[in-house]
Amino acid sequence: MPLLDALKPAHVAPDWRGGARLAVVVGTPLVGGVLLGFPSIALMLALGALNVGLGLPDGNWQLKLRSGVVISVLLGLVTFIGLVAQGPATGIVAIAVITFCCAITQGLGSRYAAGAFVVGVMIVLGLSLPAVPGEEWLSGLEVVIGGLWGTLVMTFLWPLGAQRAIRTALGAVYSELADFYAAAPHSSHERSAAIDRLNAALNNSYDVIVEYRSRKWSRSDFSSQATAAHRRAAALQLYLGSFDKTYGDVTPIPEELQHGVNE
Structure with a gap:
């Protein structure tokens, strides 16, 4: 429901x-x-x-x-x-x-x-x-x-990592992707709801990454904080590519997400 x-x-x-x-x-x-x-x-x-x-x-x-x-x-x-x-x-x-x-x-x-x-x-x-x-x-x-x-x-x-927003957004896509695979054997309604949530999470991660790339980060900020997020986004691209071929109906993966936060 x-x-x-x-x-x-x-x-x-x-x-x-x-x-x-x-x-x-x-x-x-x-x-x-x-x-x-x-x-x-x-x-x-x-x-x-x-x-x-x-x-x-x-x-x-x-x-x-x-x-x-x-x-x-x-x-x-x-x-x-x-x-x-x-x-x-x-x-x-x-x-x-x-x-x-x-x-x-x-x-x-x-x-x-x-x-x-x-x-x-x-x-x-x-x-x-x-x-x-x-x-x-x-x-x-x-x-x-x-x-x-x-x-x-x-x-x-007491500064905390500036990358929490992007890590959270990418993590949400992983979670929704896992939820879809769990819902796949069940009703079409559950699969449809799961793919809608995945698309919403994917769109949100796209917005977060675009905003991140628009900021003026210092070299130390980028090298120390963006590397892990970039690796995570790159791995996510592989998952989503396989997912789209199998199930379709996924929001097109934008260039910003394909390249993670690399500049």
Whole structure:
């Protein structure tokens, strides 16, 4: 059934290190502020850190730093707007305009989608948080500082591999390919659903690799991080070539995927 297919767990290993890092990023200002007797400041700092942690794209340190600063400033700005525009009419206008802009930004690609999403969430929070007249700018500044703290940790103090997105995308194709072979002896509906999921995973891996190739990686970034992903993509090409000859109906394998992430 389509509903049961949608509820199937993804064959992706949990990102334990990423989860631990985000917990430290958010927990440090939150716990520190509460212990020092500034719970409201701690909350705004933690909100900034959390949203940057969720919205920061994968990539080299230049991309992360640039994106983190932009997201932090936007989070602070929409927090200020939300706290100021808490009347019924002004609140509706503010949330409509900002969420419209976020939706447009999400359409620019996966690199911008998460950042646009957290900015949209922050305007809703800003409209809901208690506002102190005359201090709305201070709350916005606290969110910016929290976001910059998150950017600092995730970019320099505790960086994780920039290749997780591409490894995850390629791994999902392997998983869906295995699911299809498991479903092949069963009903035509199960085979059709499995091949649809495979095509979706293949298209997603194509998008991720195209985005990866569009970035400006340093030589050390590419040599140390791309080699394993390139080998995996090359091996995947062999599997998919054999699969397409046997079963057909597979999304045409694009050049970017055929060559992995090689430049």
